[in-house]
Structures are given as C-alpha cells and as structure tokens.
Amino acid sequence: MASSEEALMWVEKYRPKTLDDVVGLKDIVDSLKAFMKKPKTMPHLMFAGVPGTGKTTLALAIAHTLYGPSWKNFTLELNASDERGIDTVRERIKDFTRYSRTGFGENVPFALIILDESDQMTGPAQTALRRIMEIGSRTSRFILICNQSSKIIEPIQSRCAIFRFSRVEKQAMKEHLINIAQKEKFQLLPEAADRIVEFSEGDLRHAINVLQTTSAYKEGVIDEKTVALVIGEASPMLVQKMIRKALYGDFIEARKTMYDIVGNFGFSGNEIIRQIQREIFKMSDLTPQQRADLSGIIGEYDYRLTQGANSDIQLGALIAQFAKFGKNIEEDYAETN
Ligand SMILES: Nc1ncnc2c1ncn2[C@@H]1O[C@H](COP(=O)(O)OP(=O)(O)OP(=O)(O)O)[C@@H](O)[C@H]1O
Numbered sequence: 206m207a208s209s210e211e212a213l214m215w216v217e218k219y220r221p222k223t224l225d226d227v228v229g230l231k232d233i234v235d236s237l238k239a240f241m242k243k244p245k246t247m248p249h250l251m252f253a254g255v256p257g258t259g260k261t262t263l264a265l266a267i268a269h270t271l272y273g274p275s276w277k278n279f280t281l282e283l284n285a286s287d288e289r290g291i292d293t294v295r296e297r298i299k300d301f302t303r304y305s306r307t308g309f310g311e312n313v314p315f316a317l318i319i320l321d322e323s324d325q326m327t328g329p330a331q332t333a334l335r336r337i338m339e340i341g342s343r344t345s346r347f348i349l350i351c352n353q354s355s356k357i358i359e360p361i362q363s364r365c366a367i368f369r370f371s372r373v374e375k376q377a378m379k380e381h382l383i384n385i386a387q388k389e390k391f392q393l394l395p396e397a398a399d400r401i402v403e404f405s406e407g408d409l410r411h412a413i414n415v416l417q418t419t420s421a422y423k424e425g426v427i428d429e430k431t432v433a434l435v436i437g438e439a440s441p442m443l444v445q446k447m448i449r450k451a452l453y454g455d456f457i458e459a460r461k462t463m464y465d466i467v468g469n470f471g472f473s474g475n476e477i478i479r480q481i482q483r484e485i486f487k488m489s490d491l492t493p494q495q496r497a498d499l500s501g502i503i504g505e506y507d508y509r510l511t512q513g514a515n516s517d518i519q520l521g522a523l524i525a526q527f528a529k530f531g532k533n534i535e536e537d538y539a540e541t542n
C-alpha cells in the first residue's frame with residue numbers, strides 16, 4: 206500500500222509507535238519495558254491472542270525502542286503464512302543473521318525477527334523453525350505472533366516468554382476512540398463510543414475501522430444513530446425493550462417501539478427480525494426452552510417476509526405472537542422487567 210493511502214487508514218495512522226502509547230495491556234507493557242531497560246535479558250517472545258489487540262503493534266514498538274528511527278535495518282518482518290514454505294523463511298533468516306553478525310554496531314545487542322501468523326505454519330515447518338531459532342539465537346531474538354499458542358509445538362513454546370493478549374478493556378478503548386475522533390475534528394458522543402466498543406468485542410482494530418466509516422457518513426458530531434446505521438444494528442436496548450414489552454403483554458407499546466426502530470434506523474423487516482433473534486439469545490432470564498420456542502415463531506415470520514409479505518403487518522403479527530407467548534410465562538418473569 207502506498208504511504209499516502211496508508212495515511213488514510215486510521216488504524217495505521219494511529220498505530221502507537223512506542224510502548225507508552227499502547228492502549229491497555231498494562232501488565233504486558235510493564236514486562237516488556239523491563240526487558241527494554243536491559244535488552245540483553247530479552248528472551249524470545251511469543252505474542253498470542255485475539256485479533257486487533259496490539260500484538261503486531263507491540264512487536265514494532267519494541268523494534269522502535271531498541272533501534273530508534275533506523276529500526277528497519279535491524280528488523281526482519283516475515284509473515285509465516287505468506288512465505289512459500291519454511292525454506293524461504295530459513296534462507297531469509299540465514300541471510301539476515303549473517304549480515305547481522307557483521308553489520309551491527311556495538312549498541313545493537315541482537316537483530317529482531319518478527320514472525321507473524323506463526324500458528325499457520327505446518328508441523329514440519331515448525332520443527333525446522335525450532336532449529337533456526339537455536340542456531341540464530343546468539344545474534345537474534347524472535348518475536349512469534351499467533352492467535353492460538355496451542356497450535357505452536359511445545360519445544361518452540363518452551364523457548365519463548367509467552368504473552369497472552371486478551372480483549373482490550375472497554376474503558377481504554379472508549380477513551381482511545383474519543384481521542385482519535387478529536388484529532389480528526391469530530392465529536393464522538395459517549396453513547397456512540399459505547400456502541401462501537403460493544404460491537405467490536407475487544408478488537409480495537411475493528412473499532413477504529415467502524416469509527417472511520419462512521420465519520421464518512423456525517424460531519425461534526427457522531428451520534429449513536431449514525432453508529433447503528435454503520436454497523437447495521439438498531440440499539441440493542443431498544444430491541445430488548447420491544448421484546449420485553451411484547452412478552453409482558455403490552456402489545457400497543459411494543460408495536461410503538463417497533464415503529465420507533467423502523468422510523469429511526471430505516472431497517473428492513475428481515476434486519477429487525479435478525480436483531481430480535483440475536484437479542485433473545487442475550488436475554489439471560491429466558492430459559493433455553495423459551496428461547497427455542499420464540500426462535501420458532503421468529504423463523505416463521507422471517508420466512509413470510511422473504512416471501513415478500515408486507516413487513517409492517519408481519520412485524521406487528523410477530524409482536525402479537527410474542528404477546529400471546531408471554532401470557533404463558535410465569536409472573537416472576539414479568540417482575541424482572
Ligand atoms: N492495544 C492497542 N493500543 C493501541 N492501538 C491498538 C491496540 N490494539 C490494536 N490497535 C490498533 O489496531 C490496529 C491493529 O492492531 P495490531 O496489528 O497490533 O493487531 P494484532 O493483535 O496484531 O491483530 P492480528 O492478530 O489480527 O494480527 C493497530 O494499527 C492500532 O491502530
């Protein structure tokens with residue numbers, strides 16, 4: 206990607222360059238900083254965990270910290286799944302470490318080899334990698350990046366300090382999004398930020414991408430409604446409110462809420478039905494049997510809609526069915542609302 210295009214992608218534009226700028230991940234960052242104080246003590250590292258949480262970012266930040274602006278001279282970035290087999294990896298690493306032995310100055314304790322998507326390597330390739338690591342470890346350190354450490358063979362795991370990346374904390378994500386919006390001269394309302402955070406499930410890359418898309422829809426202020434349009438989801442709270450009203454027997458109110466959702470967000474009948482389905486599975490106060498029964502009702506109306514039936518009428522009828530169903534649910538269910 207050309208650098209001008211890259212600059213347009215907020216995920217790249219706002220990728221932290223230093224360990225201090227990384228969002229969340231405090232324990233991991235603290236350990237890495239300790240290594241950075243005495244680089245010679247740094248072992249091989251393995252970064253494992255869910256996508257979009259900062260693994261590649263941290264590996265690059267380490268390179269920046271160790272080598273400064275000329276980090277590219279001392280860092281070999283390989284994508285394990287892209288390269289045509291382990292032989293290519295071996296050759297490139299061999300060339301690189303050979304050069305590193307002769308080419309580096311006093312201040313550079315070792316070269317850095319970042320092997321992304323290492324869990325995509327086959328078993329034999331990993332065995333070969335293990336040998337490469339053994340031979341290369343005098344002059345280089347490896348950072349292996351993967352989603353699942355269990356896919357990496359034991360001898361490699363035991364050679365690495367393993368850091369596990371879990372979902373980025375919600376509050377830290379929210380602040381980061383609001384910050385980016387500010388720099389981009391937008392105002393991201395707190396409820397809108399919450400929606401993006403909820404939707405992204407701890408994947409900060411995803412969250413930033415949603416934010417960037419949202420900003421293209423509207424100038425100035427990004428509100429919850431714009432976010433809902435971009436992610437193709439009405440407010441889950443509103444959908445749940447509608448479901449609960451219906452189950453509680455309040456057909457008129459439930460239908461009113463439905464019109465609010467349709468009117469505000471402009472979703473099609475099928476889209477709303479899909480969201481009703483999703484919310485039902487989130488409602489922990491329903492028993493599995495109740496969820497299954499409600500899904501059965503939903504399935505019927507989804508089918509009618511795909512057959513071209515009028516969506517207002519069918520959604521109204523669906524709510525009526527929910528109301529009927531709700532009558533059979535015991536009082537204590539209604540009390541929780
Ligand atoms: N902890 C974080 N702090 C700040 N920005 C982050 C963080 N995690 C992700 N990002 C943002 O998301 C983008 C992608 O992050 P990164 O490439 O580090 O993810 P990853 O963990 O390597 O994901 P994958 O497993 O998909 O390779 C970064 O460019 C950055 O903008």
Ligand SMILES: [Mg+2]
Nearest residue numbers: 260261321350
């Ligand atoms: Mg990555």
